[in-house]
Amino acid sequence: MSNLELGLWSFPVLLGLIFLRIPIGLSMLSCGLVGTWLVMGTTAPILSRLKVETYSTFSSYSLSIVPLFLLMGQFASLGGMSQALFRAANAFLGHRRGGVAMSAIGACAGFGAICGSSLATAATMAQVALPELRRYGYSGALATGTLAAGGTLGVLIPPSVVLVIYAILAEQNVAKLFVAAFVPGVLAAVGYMVAISLYVRLYPESAGSSPRQPWRERLAALAEVWPVAAVFLAVVGGIYAGWFTPTEGAAVGAAGTGLIALANGGLTRRTLIEAILATATSTAMIFFIVFGAAIYNSFLALSQLPAEAAAFITGQGFSPFAVLAGILIFYLVLGCFMDSLSMILLTVPIFFPLVGGLDFGMGAEDFAIWFGILVLVVVEVGLITPPVGMNLFVINSMAKDIPILATYRGVTPFVLSDIVRTVILVAFPALSLFMVKWLY
Amino acid sequence: MRIPAVAEALARWLAMLGGLALVAVTGLTVTSIAGRALTRQGLGPIPGDFELVEALTAFAVFAFLPWCQLRRGHATVDVFTRALPERANRAIDLAAELLMTLVVVLIAWRLWHGMWDKLRYHETTFILQFPLWWSFAAAFAAAAAGVLVSFCVVALRLRELLAVADDAAHDAGGDAPGDAGGAP
Amino acid sequence: SAQEVTLRLHQFLPAQANVPTNLLYPWADRVEAQSGGRIRIERYPAMQLGGTPPQLIDQAQDGTVDIVWTLPGYTPGRFPTTEVFELPFMMSNAEAASKAYWDMFEKHMKDGEFADVHILATWVHGPGVIHSSRPVETLQDLRGMKLRAPSRIINTLLGELGATPVGMPVPAVTEALSRGVIDGAVIPWEVAPSVKVEELVSHHTEFAGGEALYTATFVLAMNKARYESLPEELRKIIDDNSGREVSGLFGRTQEHYDGPARQLAVDRGNTIVELDADEVAAWKAASRPVIDGWIAEMNGRGLDGQALVDEARELIAKYTAQQ
Ligand code: NA
Numbered sequence: 026m027s028n029l030e031l032g033l034w035s036f037p038v039l040l041g042l043i044f045l046r047i048p049i050g051l052s053m054l055s056c057g058l059v060g061t062w063l064v065m066g067t068t069a070p071i072l073s074r075l076k077v078e079t080y081s082t083f084s085s086y087s088l089s090i091v092p093l094f095l096l097m098g099q100f101a102s103l104g105g106m107s108q109a110l111f112r113a114a115n116a117f118l119g120h121r122r123g124g125v126a127m128s129a130i131g132a133c134a135g136f137g138a139i140c141g142s143s144l145a146t147a148a149t150m151a152q153v154a155l156p157e158l159r160r161y162g163y164s165g166a167l168a169t170g171t172l173a174a175g176g177t178l179g180v181l182i183p184p185s186v187v188l189v190i191y192a193i194l195a196e197q198n199v200a201k202l203f204v205a206a207f208v209p210g211v212l213a214a215v216g217y218m219v220a221i222s223l224y225v226r227l228y229p230e231s232a233g234s235s236p237r238q239p240w241r242e243r244l245a246a247l248a249e250v251w252p253v254a255a256v257f258l259a260v261v262g263g264i265y266a267g268w269f270t271p272t273e274g275a276a277v278g279a280a281g282t283g284l285i286a287l288a289n290g291g292l293t294r295r296t297l298i299e300a301i302l303a304t305a306t307s308t309a310m311i312f313f314i315v316f317g318a319a320i321y322n323s324f325l326a327l328s329q330l331p332a333e334a335a336a337f338i339t340g341q342g343f344s345p346f347a348v349l350a351g352i353l354i355f356y357l358v359l360g361c362f363m364d365s366l367s368m369i370l371l372t373v374p375i376f377f378p379l380v381g382g383l384d385f386g387m388g389a390e391d392f393a394i395w396f397g398i399l400v401l402v403v404v405e406v407g408l409i410t411p412p413v414g415m416n417l418f419v420i421n422s423m424a425k426d427i428p429i430l431a432t433y434r435g436v437t438p439f440v441l442s443d444i445v446r447t448v449i450l451v452a453f454p455a456l457s458l459f460m461v462k463w464l465y
Numbered sequence: 466m467r468i469p470a471v472a473e474a475l476a477r478w479l480a481m482l483g484g485l486a487l488v489a490v491t492g493l494t495v496t497s498i499a500g501r502a503l504t505r506q507g508l509g510p511i512p513g514d515f516e517l518v519e520a521l522t523a524f525a526v527f528a529f530l531p532w533c534q535l536r537r538g539h540a541t542v543d544v545f546t547r548a549l550p551e552r553a554n555r556a557i558d559l560a561a562e563l564l565m566t567l568v569v570v571l572i573a574w575r576l577w578h579g580m581w582d583k584l585r586y587h588e589t590t591f592i593l594q595f596p597l598w599w600s601f602a603a604a605f606a607a608a609a610a611g612v613l614v615s616f617c618v619v620a621l622r623l624r625e626l627l628a629v630a631d632d633a634a635h636d637a638g639g640d641a642p643g644d645a646g647g648a649p
Numbered sequence: 650s651a652q653e654v655t656l657r658l659h660q661f662l663p664a665q666a667n668v669p670t671n672l673l674y675p676w677a678d679r680v681e682a683q684s685g686g687r688i689r690i691e692r693y694p695a696m697q698l699g700g701t702p703p704q705l706i707d708q709a710q711d712g713t714v715d716i717v718w719t720l721p722g723y724t725p726g727r728f729p730t731t732e733v734f735e736l737p738f739m740m741s742n743a744e745a746a747s748k749a750y751w752d753m754f755e756k757h758m759k760d761g762e763f764a765d766v767h768i769l770a771t772w773v774h775g776p777g778v779i780h781s782s783r784p785v786e787t788l789q790d791l792r793g794m795k796l797r798a799p800s801r802i803i804n805t806l807l808g809e810l811g812a813t814p815v816g817m818p819v820p821a822v823t824e825a826l827s828r829g830v831i832d833g834a835v836i837p838w839e840v841a842p843s844v845k846v847e848e849l850v851s852h853h854t855e856f857a858g859g860e861a862l863y864t865a866t867f868v869l870a871m872n873k874a875r876y877e878s879l880p881e882e883l884r885k886i887i888d889d890n891s892g893r894e895v896s897g898l899f900g901r902t903q904e905h906y907d908g909p910a911r912q913l914a915v916d917r918g919n920t921i922v923e924l925d926a927d928e929v930a931a932w933k934a935a936s937r938p939v940i941d942g943w944i945a946e947m948n949g950r951g952l953d954g955q956a957l958v959d960e961a962r963e964l965i966a967k968y969t970a971q972q
């Protein structure tokens with residue numbers, strides 16, 4: 026079997042393992058290890074890589090933001106902040122159909138402004154919002170779909186780990202990419218809210234509602250949110266004022282929420298242990314998937330499948346926009362099986378130079394920024410497209426009673442909203458570029 | 466003590482140690498930020514804060530993995546296995562846990578060699594220049610404990626499979642009990 | 650004749666960066682052409698085959714890949730002798746220093762710290778420059794400045810000179826600079842545009858008097874067993890593309906790309922300060938403890954630190970004079 030065939034065959038094998046309920050990370054890791062072994066013809070290379078690869082993946086500075094934000098989420102719940110947040114959201118929006126889900130999207134967007142990671146946003150906000158959504162009578166499908174989609178705002182709204190990686194690979198200015206991602210990120214949040222309102226119109230039984238509250242109670246509920254606002258401002262303000270990096274901001278957030286929870290009695294010996302154990306489970310799950318994906322992706326690269334696929338797509342003599350569409354569709358399909366960071370790492374080094382040579386009627390840097398935003402958007406869709414969507418798994422694993430099929434169903438309107446947004450961003454490059462032009 | 470109790474205690478204490486490492490990361494980072502903000506007043510960031518964060522996070526993740534495995538915390542897709550009978554599901558559990566154990570042993574074994582490489586090559590970190598093998602040794606200790614936990618979990622899943630088989634033998638012809646399995 | 654040998658070349662920069670485009674890939678093209686197509690070199694940029702940059706040397710050593718481009722400085726402590734070229738104020742000309750590096754490699758490192766890999770070329774980059782948001786015109790200006798250091802030695806040096814060295818991964822630099830988490834970075838011109846340094850800071854400090862603040866060392870390393878298993882004619886083609894002259898060419902080529910990068914900063918209207926001889930003398934005096942410390946450290950490892958420094962200086966002087 027040629028290396029290329031090995032790469033192709035790994036897709037059905039990987040899916041087979043995953044559908045047999047073998048843990049995702051374990052499936053990717055096994056496929057990657059065996060695949061590498063077959064390509065190299067010997068086990069020696071992969072065995073020697075494993076001497077350091079687990080340690081260097083788990084010690085990655087940019088990934089250390091994940092457990093810190095998870096811990097922050099735990100402390101935030103212990104301090105009663107999540108309840109306060111949702112009381113306030115409910116006071117203002119709860120009387121609408123789908124209102125609490127909409128405010129969950131808003132909260133995800135806010136959280137996305139301090140967090141660069143999709144999984145961290147999904148996991149943290151789910152810890153806070155999932156119980157509340159269920160309490161207000163939302164169906165398991167809509168609740169998990171909302172939070173899985175909301176989690177992508179963690180990356181769509183800057184700062185964003187994916188954009189940092191893209192900037193490095195394409196040698197672009199991260200700051201400009203962050204600026205460029207702002208409007209598309211807000212569009213994403215708005216699009217999700219529209220998706221919710223359409224969904225609840227179609228399926229009115231999937232969302233509960235609470236009575237409209239008078240302004241006095243709304244303001245009282247709002248006042249309860251001050252610790253959240255304070256931590257949020259310290260973290261966001263600190264990051265944007267240049268006091269610290271996003272990872273350091275996560276540590277500040279964890280410390281701040283921890284102290285608040287301690288002050289209002291939410292943090293005791295018993296709850297601290299629970300918080301740590303919950304953080305441990307989610308952290309281990311996420312890092313294990315990242316590790317499995319890293320091994321699987323390096324096997325795919327070794328099989329030369331991505332390179333051949335890229336050469337095939339760009340080698341057909343199509344118009345630049347047809348090639349771009351082909352690449353974006355390729356990402357959407359690949360995203361059904363792979364995680365976003367790995368996809369970027371695997372494909373941008375191949376695609377960027379290829380499409381960079383085509384004429385889209387704009388300057389090289391404009392194109393690089395626009396293409397970066399488009400890639401960001403489509404790989405993030407991959408996080409919520411069945412069957413393999415990391416956010417879907419993270420959220421679903423936090424709601425053991427909800428079948429994954431329900432989550433698949435619940436996320437569909439959000440995926441559709443993502444596709445509409447992608448088309449809009451392709452049609453109007455100015456949406457991604459005007460903020461950059463205005464500020465630089 | 467019975468097997469589940471031993472595994473549970475080991476994994477829990479390991480996870481708590483990892484949690485301690487995370488709390489240390491938090492405290493260290495906040496202190497370092499404060500020191501950096503007061504550079505003009507003669508203070509400074511904690512030297513090598515980045516590499517301490519990296520070493521502590523790596524230890525924490527290694528320490529968290531056994532707990533996650535014990536508690537069935539790893540992400541799975543259960544759409545297609547729902548339709549299968551209870552016994553098939555318990556068999557899948559056992560197979561998955563065996564595969565996981567294989568990987569866990571592989572990881573620990575390779576990490577052990579990685580640690581010896583770092584020791585042999587005298588590799589250090591950039592700023593603090595402490596020997597890298599220290600961090601590898603801490604990670605290996607957690608990974609080795611993870612191997613023990615993993616064996617216990619296999620025993621646990623085997624027992625669950627046998628229990629289902631027994632039940633099936635007792636009420637022959639009847640459906641397997643609808644128990645969802647779940648965490649111990 | 651038909652292609653017989655496929656070699657995998659793995660490195661950490663994207664394909665369109667200077668070093669792959671202008672050094673590594675032309676080198677690979679030459680090897681392929683000279684072999685008449687019998688050797689094919691598969692190119693994997695940006696760590697596509699997995700791992701992190703510090704793992705590259707292990708990947709070559711263990712045969713995960715066949716050839717890597719890496720920095721010995723990524724694994725501090727493992728290749729101590731290479732650090733002699735990273736000491737402050739050692740070099741000014743990358744080609745001469747690269748050739749000197751090759752001679753020192755053959756004499757001291759080939760059967761020592763690099764015994765487990767087959768080294769194809771050894772070279773250094775052009776003079777390192779301080780890029781900072783506030784001007785650095787005197788030693789005093791460094792005080793309290795948070796600078797990202799490129800290597801173990803420079804980290805010690807910056808601390809010695811009164812700055813606050815910050816160790817952070819390369820990908821973090823752009824964001825850290827844009828957010829003001831650090832005040833500057835110490836890197837050669839050629840690397841600056843890839844992290845957008847010239848857009849984020851407006852002051853650059855160079856050193857007059859023929860000696861640069863620092864440089865960093867590189868190696869092109871091949872798996873030893875793989876090299877030895879090549880048929881003799883093919884091994885000769887690899888040999889023809891290894892050694893002192895190739896190393897010198899790599900050093901010269903890399904330094905050449907300092908020019909366009911420096912021009913980018915000039916075009917943006919950034920301030921470029923060149924410290925005069927008196928000021929450089931003060932910096933040299935202040936950096937003396939770093940060199941002494943390194944010598945003592947080498948002596949502690951059973952090497953003659955002072956002799957290594959002297960030998961490196963002599964060789965650099967010799968090859969500089971030859972140009
Ligand atoms: Na974000």
Ligand code: NA
Pocket residue numbers: 360361362363406407408409410411412413414415
């Ligand atoms: Na997906």
